[in-house]
Amino acid sequence: MTGTSALSPPVRVGVIGCGNVSRQYLANLVLQDETDRTDPDDAHLVVVACADAESARADELARAFGIVQTLSVDELVASAEIDLVLNLTSPSAHAAVSMAAVRAGKHVYTEKPLATSVADARALLDAADAAGVSVGCAPDTFLGPGLSRCRELVLAGTIGTPVSANAFSMGPGPEAFHPQPDFLYHPGAGPLFDGGPYAVSALVSLLGPVAAVTGMATTGSARRTVRTGRRAGETFAVEVPTHVSALLRFAGGAVATLVMSFDVQGTRTPRLEIHGTEASLVCPAPNSWGGPAVILPGGSADPVTFAVSGGDGNRIGLGVVQMAAALRAGSRPAASGDRGLHVLEVLDAIDRSAESGGETVALDPPRGEIDVRRTTW
Numbered sequence: 001m002t003g004t005s006a007l008s009p010p011v012r013v014g015v016i017g018c019g020n021v022s023r024q025y026l027a028n029l030v031l032q033d034e035t036d037r038t039d040p041d042d043a044h045l046v047v048v049a050c051a052d053a054e055s056a057r058a059d060e061l062a063r064a065f066g067i068v069q070t071l072s073v074d075e076l077v078a079s080a081e082i083d084l085v086l087n088l089t090s091p092s093a094h095a096a097v098s099m100a101a102v103r104a105g106k107h108v109y110t111e112k113p114l115a116t117s118v119a120d121a122r123a124l125l126d127a128a129d130a131a132g133v134s135v136g137c138a139p140d141t142f143l144g145p146g147l148s149r150c151r152e153l154v155l156a157g158t159i160g161t162p163v164s165a166n167a168f169s170m171g172p173g174p175e176a177f178h179p180q181p182d183f184l185y186h187p188g189a190g191p192l193f194d195g196g197p198y199a200v201s202a203l204v205s206l207l208g209p210v211a212a213v214t215g216m217a218t219t220g221s222a223r224r225t226v227r228t229g230r231r232a233g234e235t236f237a238v239e240v241p242t243h244v245s246a247l248l249r250f251a252g253g254a255v256a257t258l259v260m261s262f263d264v265q266g267t268r269t270p271r272l273e274i275h276g277t278e279a280s281l282v283c284p285a286p287n288s289w290g291g292p293a294v295i296l297p298g299g300s301a302d303p304v305t306f307a308v309s310g311g312d313g314n315r316i317g318l319g320v321v322q323m324a325a326a327l328r329a330g331s332r333p334a335a336s337g338d339r340g341l342h343v344l345e346v347l348d349a350i351d352r353s354a355e356s357g358g359e360t361v362a363l364d365p366p367r368g369e370i371d372v373r374r375t376t377w
Contacts, residue, residue, distance in 0.1 A: 011045040011107075011324040014076045016097055017088030018052040018061040020178065021111060021316075025088065026065045028317040045084070045324035051076040073097070077104050084109060084327070086320060091188035095120035098135065102128045107327060109136035109320045112197040114340035116188030118348050125337045125367065134326075136333040137340025139198050140319025142205040144289035145310045150274070150281060153306070154206050158295060159276030162207055165256035167199040167272050167286060170264035173242070179229030182236045190240035191260035192217075193347055195287070199272070200343045202286035203248070203256055206274055210346045211251040212362045217241035217354035220263035246350045251365075258350075284308075289315045338368025 013029070015022060029047055049069035052058040058070040069081075076082060077100050085101035087094060087110035095115035098108045102124065114137045115121040128135045141147060154162060169191065175181040184194055204210065219242050226234045243261040250256070259269075271285035282294040291308025319335030326333045349361040 008328045010043045011327055012081060012083045013045050013047045013086050013320070013324070014071070014079065014082040014084070015047060015050040015061070015067075015086045015088060016052070016073055016076060016101075017090070017093075017111075018050055018054075018057040019088065019090075020180070022050075022061055022088045023064070024314060025086065025317045025320070026061070026067075028315060029086075029320060030065050044321055044328060047086075048081060049076055049079065077101050077106065082106060084320075084324065087111060090183045091116055091193065092183070092186065094188075095124060098124050099127060102131055102133055102135070105131055105133060107134045107136075107323070109323055109333075109335075110138065110340075112138040112340065113188065113193050113344050113347065114337060115344065116193075118341075118345055121337075121341050121344050122367070125341060128337065134323065134333055135337030135340075136319055136323040136335050137337055137343075138316075138319060138335065139201050139287065140316070140322070140335045141198060141287055141289060142201050143318050143322060143334055144315060145308045146284035146289060146291040146293065147202055147205060147286070149291060149306055149308050150283045150293045151206055153281060153293060153295065154274060154276075158279065159274060159281050160278030162252070162254045162274055162276050164254055164275045165203060165207065165273060166258075166270070166275075167203055167256060168259045168267070168269045169195040169199055169271065169286070170259060170261040170267050170269065172265050173224060173262035175224050176227050179226070179231065181224070181226060185224060185236065185238045185240060185242070185262075187240060190244075191242060191262045192240075192244045192351060195260050196244075196258070196347045196350075197340075197343050198286040199258055199260065200248075200346050201339070202272060202283070203250075203258075204339070204342065204346075206283075207250045207254050207256070208252045209250065209342060209366050210248050210363055212249045212360055213246055213346060213349045213353055214358055214360045215244060215246040215350035215353035216358050217244045217351075218263075219243070241354065244350065244354060246353070248346070289313070289318075336368065338366065342366040342368075 084107040243263040246258040248256040272283040274281040280296040293306045295304040323333035
């Protein structure tokens with residue numbers, strides 16, 4: 001399904017994984033974001049089926065969003081009526097589910113991370129190339145109006161030459177709001193692999209590819225307690241570091257400080273800033289869609305605020321809509337597998353550096369082209 005005409009049929013999407021995040025995606029995908037259509041009557045995609053290892057969850061999701069079919073996972077992967085699999089399973093299942101879909105000739109868009117190991121991620125992209133299908137990967141917030149405006153300001157030279165950046169995502173952990181938080185403390189998740197993809201994706205979209213990293217990590221508590229939902233009061237084991245600090249050096253010369261934590265009870269630290277030779281740019285949070293973007297000039301000049309329209313609320317799934325549009329046009333998705341692989345390689349290198357006690361890890365050049373002047377790779 002690599003349509004080349006804007007008049008080609010909508011891309012038929014099947015959702016695998018009907019848990020918490022699926023409702024956030026479908027709230028947007030079923031409605032179809034008007035800003036991503038050339039013709040209001042020409043939807044880029046249609047969700048036609050869903051599947052989950054727990055069939056009752058699939059049935060519930062189908063009823064809630066008017067999805068016409070509920071299938072088993074194997075049935076959905078094999079279905080000739082599916083063009084693109086939206087993989088919303090837990091991180092440990094991402095690689096296996098995506099690989100099965102690719103081998104069945106399906107395009108895939110997966111929640112982050114692309115896989116829990118770099119080797120699995122590379123194998124997935126190699127298999128997709130061999131099968132002639134595309135892979136897309138969350139997060140897609142860098143496509144939103146807020147970070148897009150920031151990218152325009154950086155490229156226009158508004159802050160001069162970028163020198164440094166800082167990205168912080170620090171809180172007490174997801175157990176306060178997530179009814180099933182265990183998996184977020186398993187390998188492939190934790191603050192580094194759960195929140196890190198947003199921050200690293202945003203930094204890469206603004207500053208280009210990362211060339212080397214150094215990391216340190218620690219764990220605040222060996223067990224956590226579920227605080228909401230039917231499991232409230234249950235405890236579970238923590239299997240990954242819960243506070244990670246890292247330094248990143250970009251191929252273009254800039255450096256950044258990255259801190260991801262589930263161990264911070266409160267903070268006033270800005271979420272994302274880019275510092276240049278002429279001014280600093282205060283960006284929206286990497287996991288948000290809107291603005292504003294604020295320029296802090298040198299000297300005594302007043303801050304300049306750039307309002308951003310169209311970014312209110314949660315637009316999760318924008319990358320899926322854009323990928324469907326790209327498939328219909330015969331082009332590559334913006335939230336591509338190559339981007340997802342580079343982000344995973346950065347996170348994996350930070351993790352390995354932290355395990356070694358802070359040794360610097362150099363990264364190979366990205367598998368695909370990375371140019372901040374392009375939103376499509």
